Structures are given as structure tokens and as C-alpha cells.
Amino acid sequence: MDYEQRINMKFCFKLHKSAKETHEMLKLVYGDAAVTMKTVYKWFERFRNGCESIKDEERSGRPSTSKTQANVERVSEMMRSNRRLTIREISEDLNISYGSVQSILTTDLNMRRASANFVPHVLTVEQKQQRLSISLELRDRAASDSSFLRHVITGGETWVCGYGPETKVQISQWKSLSSPHAKKRRQSRCNIKVMLIVFFDLGGIVRAEFVSRNTTVNSEYYKGLLERLRNDVRRKRPEKWANGFILHHDSDPCHTSLLVRQFLSNENITVCPHPPYSRDLAPCDFWLFPKVKMTVKGKCFESIQDMEAATTAQLETLTKEDFQNCFRKWQERWDKCIQSEGEYFEGD
Structure with missing residues (x-):
């Protein structure tokens, strides 16, 4: 819904409506779910500065020091040797964060933890x-x-x-x-x-x-x-x-x-x-x-x-x-x- 309201804000800006008028119209349509007045002013300022996109600006964030290719290979090797290892055990063994190990397993190695299926007999x-x-x-x-x-x-x-x-x-x-x-x-x-x-x-x-x-x-x-x-x-x-x-x-x-x-x-x-x-x-x-x-x-x-x-x-x-x-x-x-x-x- 937030994305939809941004489209409407841009539409009103193109019609030369003020931020206050736009906010009142959003409240009339969306009620309590309408964005705040501060948010409307922020987007109007971006539109006045020539920004045409209604998407959030990308954030650089802090670079990951644990999720390296070397660590991905080390985690993969540990999984091949013992698939019962927990995320915490891998984290302590490799001295990298719990979240990094979890991300490597689920995103890079595309693995999910699942219990073993019971079978009637181990077939020869x-x-x-x-x-x-x-x-x-x-x-x-x-x-x-x-x-x-x-x-x-x-x-x-x-x-x-x-x-x-x-x-x-x-x-x-x-x-x-x-x-x-x-x-x-x-x-x-x-x-x-x-x-x-x-x-x-x-x-x-x-x-x-x-x-x-x-x-x-x-x-x-x-x-x-x-x-x-x-x-x-x-x-x-x-x-x-x-x-x-x-x-x-x-x-x-x-x-x-x-x-x-x-x-x-x-x-x-x-x-x-x-x-x-x-x-x-x-x-x-x-x-x-x-x-x-x-x-x-x-x-x-x-x-x-x-x-x-x-x-x-x-x-x-x-x-x-x-x-x-x-x-x-x-x-x-x-x-x-x-x-x-x-x-x-x-x-x-």
C-alpha cells in the first residue's frame, strides 16, 4: 500500500498540488493507513530535486567480512563431512557470526535442515x-x-x-x-x-x-x-x-x-x-x-x-x-x- 501511495503522491505533484492537499486526499482515501505528513513532504522534496523514481534509495550497508568465498567453501566442506552439524557449531568452529553461517547455508549453498524419514527397512x-x-x-x-x-x-x-x-x-x-x-x-x-x-x-x-x-x-x-x-x-x-x-x-x-x-x-x-x-x-x-x-x-x-x-x-x-x-x-x-x-x- 505504501508503494501505491507514492504513485498517488507523484501524480498529485505533477498536478501541482501542495503537500498538504495531497496528504488530505490520501487520508480521505486510505484513512488510518495513509502515510504521515512528514513522509509526504519528504517525497515532494525528492520530486522537486528532479527524482523520478518512487523506490527507496539503495543503501550500501556495512560490507560483510564473514561471508567470503573462502568461508562458503569451508562451510560446504564441513557439511559434506557431517550433515548433522548445527549452525552454532559451525559458527564457533570457523569463528564467524551465526547470521553469516545461516546465510551461507540457506542462500549460497541452498540448503535446508530436515529430519530423516523413517523407513520400514534398510534396503540392500x-x-x-x-x-x-x-x-x-x-x-x-x-x-x-x-x-x-x-x-x-x-x-x-x-x-x-x-x-x-x-x-x-x-x-x-x-x-x-x-x-x-x-x-x-x-x-x-x-x-x-x-x-x-x-x-x-x-x-x-x-x-x-x-x-x-x-x-x-x-x-x-x-x-x-x-x-x-x-x-x-x-x-x-x-x-x-x-x-x-x-x-x-x-x-x-x-x-x-x-x-x-x-x-x-x-x-x-x-x-x-x-x-x-x-x-x-x-x-x-x-x-x-x-x-x-x-x-x-x-x-x-x-x-x-x-x-x-x-x-x-x-x-x-x-x-x-x-x-x-x-x-x-x-x-x-x-x-x-x-x-x-x-x-x-x-x-x-
Whole structure:
């Protein structure tokens, strides 16, 4: 607004208005935001001396003695050797001011301090190559065969707890500057929990079941689960039963056991490849389970039956469009994995 008023002052000066008249007109237009009378006189004096610019005059300032090219190189070398150094540590080591070090880092070296991203696993070169090659294979397969994803049924398992702590976003609330911060007692996860196993495709949930207590999900249980899934496919997805479906699950030991592989081979069920330590490439883990759990976070269930009922109700709210969006995100994640050359890409 100050720049706008300078334009108006110059306009009034060209019309041979006095400084007083100009100030009164500025007050009439801008009210309390109008510049002072002293400021108007100062600019009128500059215009009378032949100045046409309405920008502030450049100030030479005091020359910097710390921000030299030599210091920039020294800071850069220290950053290459240890990126965890603080500005104060660099300042004390090089005997230059805190502000100069900060300016060198942010302006000259274009660096920003950021916390490290937590990842599920430190991937080896071989594991990165597996993630890359499988993502390339799936992307090319989907590109060459438009019906590929329509045949896929993906699944996974997760624990549903009787109480899940709320996220920071969920416990945040609006407050005025004078009101105190809201307080909430820290609570840990409840010991009451049940395992949920879900299989779904582009059309929605094909099978969802809770594992009864004191039951271990081993190769024998998983084989029985796949038999139940096969019957559900015949009943709910007759087109997949007629044309065959592709099963996608992670590389859990019970999923890749000899018993399960023999069953899949005998039933002519094709398995979609999945790289190890890659929950970010499993639709259940990156979309379905977080979405279901988010709605029950902060709620305390007194029994397993209540937990199961709430979780089932949330699964039923998901629409066909939601599942189609999930499969689109899955394809996008293949591309991101390829771009990152097999590295974890979330948080970048």
C-alpha cells in the first residue's frame, strides 16, 4: 500500500498540488493507513530535486567480512563431512557470526535442515533391484493388457486394537492467543486386539474375516483361508471364476510356504509378484488399513465383538469408486518406485 501511495503522491505533484492537499486526499482515501505528513513532504522534496523514481534509495550497508568465498567453501566442506552439524557449531568452529553461517547455508549453498524419514527397512542393493524390476514388470503388464488389473484380487492382514491413540491432527483444536493449550492424558494401545484379513478387487471387498483368538495364522490356516476366498470368488465374482483371477499378497512366510504354493498351483491361481519389505506397494497397507483404522482411532471398545462390528461397518462404507482410486494409486506407486530406482519414495 505504501508503494501505491507514492504513485498517488507523484501524480498529485505533477498536478501541482501542495503537500498538504495531497496528504488530505490520501487520508480521505486510505484513512488510518495513509502515510504521515512528514513522509509526504519528504517525497515532494525528492520530486522537486528532479527524482523520478518512487523506490527507496539503495543503501550500501556495512560490507560483510564473514561471508567470503573462502568461508562458503569451508562451510560446504564441513557439511559434506557431517550433515548433522548445527549452525552454532559451525559458527564457533570457523569463528564467524551465526547470521553469516545461516546465510551461507540457506542462500549460497541452498540448503535446508530436515529430519530423516523413517523407513520400514534398510534396503540392500538386491532388494532395491527387486522392487524396481517388479514395478517395471507390473507397469508394463498393465500397459500391454488393459484387463490385467480387473483380474487382480489383493489382500493382507492387520491387527485391530481395542484402543488406538488419536493422531496429532485428530487432537488439535482452535484456540485464541489468550486461552491455554488443551491437555490430553497419554494413553497406550489396548491389549485387546484381533487380526483382520481382507481381500478386495476393483469392485470392492471379496472376503473379510477376523481371526479368532488363540489362532495362529500359519500356512495351514492361510491355505484354508484361500479355499474360502476361492468359494467367495465363485459366488461374488463369477466372471473372475470363469476367466481365472490373479492373487496379490505380500511375501509373508505363510503366504510363500510350500503348502500354499502347491494349493495355488493345483487350483491354477496365478500369483502377482510382490517385493519383500514393500508395504508401500501393497494396497492393503498403503490405503485400506490406514483408512479403516483412522475412523476408530481414539475410540475405546470394551469387547472384541464391538471392535469387529465397528471395523465391519467402516468397511461397508467404502464405495466401488474408492477401490478404483486405490488401484490407480497403486499404479502411481509403481512409477514412483521406478523413478526412485527401487528406494522408498514416501516422504520425499
